[in-house]
Amino acid sequence: MGVEVSVEGLTKSFGSQNIWRDVSLTLPSGEVSALLGPSGTGKSVFLKTLIGLLHPEQGSVIIDGTDITKCSSKELYEIRKLFGVLFQDGALFGSMSLYDNIAFPLREHTKKKEDNIRDIVMEKIDLVGLTGAEDKLPGEISGGMRKRAGLARALVLDPEIILCDEPDSGLDPVRTAYISQLLIDINAQIDATILIVTHNINIARTIPDNIGMLFRKELVMFGPREVLLTSEQPVVKQFLSGDRFGPIGMSEEKDEAVQKQEEEMQAAGIGGGGTKDDFSEIIPQVQPNPGQPERKAIERHRQRVHEILHTLPENAQEAIRRSQAEEDQIIAENRKHADKHDLGNGNGNGGNQQQSGGAGEWSTAPAGVAVAGSRSDTTTDVIGQHASDQPTRDWTTPDVSDAQTQPIDTSRFDSDRRDPRSS
Template sequence: MGIEIRVEGLRKSFGRQVIWEDVTFTIPAGEISALLGPSGTGKSVFLKNLIGLLRPDRGHVYVGDGDVPRLRENELYEMRRRFGVLFQDGALFGSMNVYDNIAFPLREHTRKGEGEIRRIVQEKMEMVGLTGAEGKLPGEISGGMRKRAGLARALVLDPEIILADEPDSGLDPVRTAYLNQLFVDLNCELGATFLIVTHDIGTARVLPDNLGLLFRRGLVMFGPREMVLSSTHPAVNQFFNARRQGPIGMAEEKDQSQIDDEGAYQAMPAPIPPQLMPSDGRVRPSMRRPGEWLRRHQVKPPPGSFIDDEGRNWMTEWDELVAERRRPR
């Protein structure tokens, strides 16, 4: 099962350049969370701080009982075994075939025999849909297959936390949709805590249970998907609806004069789409009933929310949809 990550008062800078400061939030155990933000806001740097590849200027990262920035080297080594990391480009060894790439962590970090390693590797390859590609080199497979091979390698040590850095970069929309469904299915099956860093708004709107936005050297907002997607906060509204009007500019943030020139532009958030469900129709433990957060906080959903491609309203037809998906096929 997944474990909770608590981040308290985190600050990171490189020389005089402050990346972010006073970042505080909790990544819930066993849920899928996504972290977004304009380019250059330190999303990948944040992941490196979580696993101790970089150390913050100050603050805490609690993973279980350990505070990552204060762990000794041997303790840090053991703590990292609780993580599985999918790097942005897959980070496969070009001279090794897919099988050996996936087996690498087992050979490096365990004393398992080759028979047991083969069983585990084949199990993870089946999970990510790579059965039959064992003997191929990374250069002989597509970008999407390399991502899935990197994901299989991240899973072989049965991690409690899975970090994915821009998993959809370089993928076409169809492969991105397949990868998103795979994340949902794996979370349902493994119960691990997922944190996904992405630029893809389509992914962010349908995949995670929780969303966060980094901007202006800090965390603007983090919370349940419906809370963030219904927010009228200027930066959140602009980013998650991909609009030009707002405090985010082409390079960095706009200055106040630019914002003033735009006037008091305030657009309604876009409709909130239904959240992805596992392929087998199960409801994940962390998946909330559509509209639940909005009802509880008396927030009116944007018009057209929770309507799927078949025209069904998931807020009013949820019980029927769940029953339909659970029927044998």
Template sequence: MGIEIRVDGLKKAFGRQTIWEDVSFTIPAGEISALLGPSGTGKSVFLKNLVGLLRPDRGHVYVGGRDVPRLRENELYDLRRQFGVLFQDGALFGSMNIYDNIAFPLREHTRKGEAEIKRIVLEKMEMVGLTGAEDKLPGEISGGMKKRAGLARALVLDPEIILADEPDSGLDPVRTAYLNQLFVDLNTDLGATFLIVTHDIGTARVLPDNLGLLFRRGLVMFGPREMVLSSTHPAVNQFFNARRQGPIGMAEEKDQAQLDDEGDAPPAMPAPIQPQLMPSDGRTRPGMRRPGQWLHEHGVTAPPGSFIDDEGRNWLTDWDRLTTGGHRPR
């Protein structure tokens, strides 16, 4: 279920501008991973390298063992069918209704008849909560519905990898929460590998199994959610806790004079680690880890107040009770 993505020594530049260099990490199969970073660090460019729309200047991108930059066009075409992509703005065709937008990949890339296409489209629309919106045009629906329509279209070919580029961009916090829950439920049902590029710290803190941060033309850190959220690395601590103190500046990185002005104060304690989003039906996903598991295995103390949800339940001590016995975590 799902496909592993392994990146090795990746470098990409446009002219004299180096976007990132020597980036190496592995996105585990079947898990939800999120990639973050300040604006201009090449997150969207990274996604384009994964699907072969851009080729790196150096390095490898292995998708299920196949090195994407070395593939021929016909091989790339075959590989891309394993990806479903949710674009930042939904990328819907304005002249087509929602049904035809979602059916488009099936009509373009398969020989399925219209009866089979209808079955698949309606199934995916139901999965994302769009039943009854088939005849609406993109201009007649909300931003959140456009995102869900784009997600349904990304799912119609039953991809093993789902890429989402800023899926929460332009959404209010409530719609973002609904979309995050949808990602969790889809991962539970489909077992696909999810990679989500986002700026939203709230999403990053509760949704993924793994987190990564791009900064200074490289990958600062990538690994299990608890590892990243408990880190005192200056850039990681600053970004994931939305603080002004640290190496990230208003434009890009701060110069040494700015850092000197901030003094030698020790890094602030990371914020409490929130419980991870659970599937709506209370199941645990294969990629989920027991709360505090990574911290315990590596001798790291959780920030005070970690793993307490909005109802005051302690997921660190009550995990077994909260995930069994008919109780449905929310």
């Protein structure tokens, strides 16, 4: 299971330029979180501070009981073994092949033999869709392929904490959906703690359990995604809708003249270009692919939401209750579907496996199951029932003014690819 990351009073500056101040939040163990914010608000700086690449002026970062802002270099080296990091630009070694880049953490931090290393590396290469490109140099492939290679390297040690700096940048919408689904599947498999920095609103609305937002050098909000997605904060609503009318401007601060001009344009019925999606509805969260384990984080997350539900605005409470009622119905339908499938295959253990027939074939997902890239507001996610765990902490909001899905059989695309191990 992933470890909890606790940040208290964190402040970071470069010279006289303050990046953000007094940031406090907790990344719950084994849950997926996302950090949003306009460009230039220090989201990448925050990730680098979490792993000790940058040192803050104030505050603490406690990982697995160790404050990395005060620990020795040796202790920090050991703590970093818990992490897998996907940097914004991939951060690959230019003189190494993709294979050697991905193998690097295994060679650096383990005593595995090369045969074992090759098995692991090729598995991760296949996972991110780069089979056949393992001998290429980073300069010989596209930016999106470099991003996927960086993700394979981040996953090669099966880390307890995964940090992803804009995993969708440089990727087309289809690959973005696959990467998003991959992160959810990995969380289901190893219960890793994941933090995603992104500008992609579809990712933010469908992937994480928790969401935070940085704006004007402060953490505007952090907590369960249901809180932020139903928030009435102007900066949050503007960012989610992608509208130019609101507190966020081309520069960080809008002057009074620009604000007045925009107000006049709005009064005249001129739109700000944003989406008109109904944000009072909570889009179903992406769930693991059929055949994957159920996510253990879901019940922990739901329990925490129930504890703070009475503190939320009435419209948010209503949206959450409606969403959870639909989820409970889907739980029963999904498990009934899984049980029937197992019995039909002669497997009476009532397990969760939904894989059918031949390789690469999957049974149709139950009606309403949300999948990566889906934008249907009629779908509902599948919530697993687990023994309740104690919440990591109470969440606070800082006071600042019946669709069917069927995974694609990709084996036909791989028929002409050759595993280098066979040579």
